[in-house]
Amino acid sequence: MSHPSAPDDASQEASARLVALLAERSARRGDFTLASGRRSTLYVDARLTTMSPDGLALIGPTALAAIAREGWSVDAVGGLTLGADPVSYAIAYASALAGRPVRAFTVRKEAKQHGTGRLIEGPFRSGDRVVVVEDVITTGGSALRAVEAIRAAGGTVVGVLAVVDREEGGREAIEGAGLPVVALARAADIVARMPA
Numbered sequence: 001m002s003h004p005s006a007p008d009d010a011s012q013e014a015s016a017r018l019v020a021l022l023a024e025r026s027a028r029r030g031d032f033t034l035a036s037g038r039r040s041t042l043y044v045d046a047r048l049t050t051m052s053p054d055g056l057a058l059i060g061p062t063a064l065a066a067i068a069r070e071g072w073s074v075d076a077v078g079g080l081t082l083g084a085d086p087v088s089y090a091i092a093y094a095s096a097l098a099g100r101p102v103r104a105f106t107v108r109k110e111a112k113q114h115g116t117g118r119l120i121e122g123p124f125r126s127g128d129r130v131v132v133v134e135d136v137i138t139t140g141g142s143a144l145r146a147v148e149a150i151r152a153a154g155g156t157v158v159g160v161l162a163v164v165d166r167e168e169g170g171r172e173a174i175e176g177a178g179l180p181v182v183a184l185a186r187a188a189d190i191v192a193r194m195p196a
């Protein structure tokens with residue numbers, strides 16, 4: 001197994017900018033029901049960051065650098081729609097600019113009922129080495145659902161990359177399933193930067 005290298009100054013600066021964007025745009029206090037059915041007073045609407053121009057421009061290269069630091073050799077990235085999608089596409093775009101292309105794909109929540117009938121959309125290929133992408137990990141259930149779909153379609157999952165780890169057991173669940181996890185930001189750091 002490869003050992004991750006330490007982030008350099010540029011990566012640390014990119015991470016700090018990402019945390020600041022997420023704190024400013026995405027983090028909310030209130031009463032929320034989460035995908036798992038859990039309740040929370042914190043919600044990180046990562047889409048408000050991941051779908052914004054500066055968010056996309058920051059997340060693509062930052063995630064690509066994190067994948068390289070982990071030593072993951074990867075053909076394609078993708079995860080469960082919809083939160084994963086802008087993150088996966090930003091990584092693919094950044095990879096093209098960096099001259100080491102990584103394809104992106106989307107795992108649907110249900111297979112399409114017409115047309116191709118696909119569960120996985122985009123240029124995923126059986127035999128691909130894949131990093132599963134998430135915008136937010138809470139229980140890890142959505143990431144593991146994507147893992148299952150990718151394996152069933154002949155992919156090999158090498159790890160999971162999330163923009164935000166809420167640090168509520170999701171990392172442990174995914175690692176317990178035998179997969180390493182890397183997160184670009186932790187909920188605690190985002191909360192610490194939330195405007196008063």
Ligand SMILES: O=P(O)(O)OC[C@H]1O[C@H](OP(=O)(O)OP(=O)(O)O)[C@H](O)[C@@H]1O
Nearest residue numbers: 035036081082083137138139140141142
């Ligand atoms: O780790 P988990 O407990 O699975 O929770 C995290 C998931 O919850 C959200 O998806 P959600 O299904 O709410 O919505 P989306 O369709 O907007 O991605 C988020 O995008 C993650 O995929």
Ligand SMILES: O=C(O)c1cc(=O)[nH]c(=O)[nH]1
Nearest residue numbers: 034035043044045136138
């Ligand atoms: O667990 C979730 O559903 C969840 C939590 C969160 O902070 N943000 C989000 O988009 N989903």
